[in-house]
Amino acid sequence: YQPHIRAMARSLGMPEELASLPHVESSFHPGASSNVAATGMFQFMRETARRFMRVDNLVDERLDPYKSAYGAMKLLKENYEELGTWPLALTAYNHGTGGMLHAVQVTGTKDIGQIVEQYKGSRFGFASRNFYAEFLAARQVEKNGEKYFGVYYKQEAPKFAEYEMTGFVDARVLARN
Numbered sequence: 552y553q554p555h556i557r558a559m560a561r562s563l564g565m566p567e568e569l570a571s572l573p574h575v576e577s578s579f580h581p582g583a584s585s586n587v588a589a590t591g592m593f594q595f596m597r598e599t600a601r602r603f604m605r606v607d608n609l610v611d612e613r614l615d616p617y618k619s620a621y622g623a624m625k626l627l628k629e630n631y632e633e634l635g636t637w638p639l640a641l642t643a644y645n646h647g648t649g650g651m652l653h654a655v656q657v658t659g660t661k662d663i664g665q666i667v668e669q670y671k672g673s674r675f676g677f678a679s680r681n682f683y684a685e686f687l688a689a690r691q692v693e694k695n696g697e698k699y700f701g702v703y704y705k706q707e708a709p710k711f712a713e714y715e716m717t718g719f720v721d722a723r724v725l726a727r728n
Contacts, residue, residue, distance in 0.1 A: 552579060552592070552708050556620045563624055566637065572623060572644070574689035575682065581616040592616050593623040602626075609719075616708075638663035638683045646679035 556570035576594040577583035584590045591613035597606055603622030604612035612618040630640035633648050643651040654670040655661055667680050692699055
């Protein structure tokens with residue numbers, strides 16, 4: 552999925568390196584789910600996802616790696632526009648934009664290192680505090696994969712086609728055809 556995510560980031564004027572985010576969120580598993588109800592490759596919570604994609608009783612686009620990638624890049628772009636730095640924007644992906652704005656206000660800095668050291672917000676726990684560091688570590692391992700794993704091959708994204716249905720069709724019927 553990375554070529555698609557990189558292209559999407561580029562088209563939005565964002566760093567291609569953001570395509571590594573699923574390493575931290577789900578290890579690129581489109582069907583991942585967490586114990587707090589985050590779902591999909593980009594681990595969207597239901598309410599956040601609804602800002603960018605369809606999530607209802609019939610369709611959950613958090614499970615679509617392409618639509619959720621678009622949502623993730625749009626959310627990161629909004630975070631960056633609000634917070635002004637990529638370390639803060641990425642941390643806000645986990646902790647929320649409001650939470651990071653509060654951390655900046657309390658600490659008086661936009662330096663993620665100082666925020667991690669100084670900010671004692673009750674919801675700024677292990678996952679949020681270490682999110683940017685995990686992203687950097689994932690990037691480092693990804694860039695030097697052969698050093699850590701030897702020769703390896705990346706799986707290609709599945710081939711697919713999209714069809715617009717004019718009405719409801721049971722998924723079992725579609726699966727048979």
